[in-house]
Amino acid sequence: xxxxxxxxxxxxxxxxxxxxxxxxxxxxxxxxxxxxxxxxxxxxxxxxxxxxxxxxxxxxxxxxxxxxxxxxxxxxxxxxxxxxxxxxxxxxxxxxx
Numbered sequence: 001x002x003x004x005x006x007x008x009x010x011x012x013x014x015x016x017x018x019x020x021x022x023x024x025x026x027x028x029x030x031x032x033x034x035x036x037x038x039x040x041x042x043x044x045x046x047x048x049x050x051x052x053x054x055x056x057x058x059x060x061x062x063x064x065x066x067x068x069x070x071x072x073x074x075x076x077x078x079x080x081x082x083x084x085x086x087x088x089x090x091x092x093x094x095x096x097x
Contacts, residue, residue: 006054010047017041028089035073035092042069 003011017040020027028034043066050058077084077093084091 003048004050004052006050007048010044010050013044014041028091031090031092031095035070035077038073039066039069 017037019025021034021037021041022028027037043062046058046062046065047054054062074093074096077091078097079093081091081094081097084094
């Protein structure tokens, strides 16, 4: 079965965000923006299972996933704060402490 348009959109957003986060542009180094871009890597993943336009339940699941991914990303940034600071990367976790 081929991916639906909404699944393709989710995959596309995830791939572009991943590239911007880690590749040459390296948005990871910008506080808040890096965190938001990282969330765009993972939050669209529930949409990959969409077989038709997302229902209210699917959108709620995606929102809940977004909240959890944001929380986990900030915790990850705090845990990696020393390494990021050594590398000159100022993530949201480094700035917020």
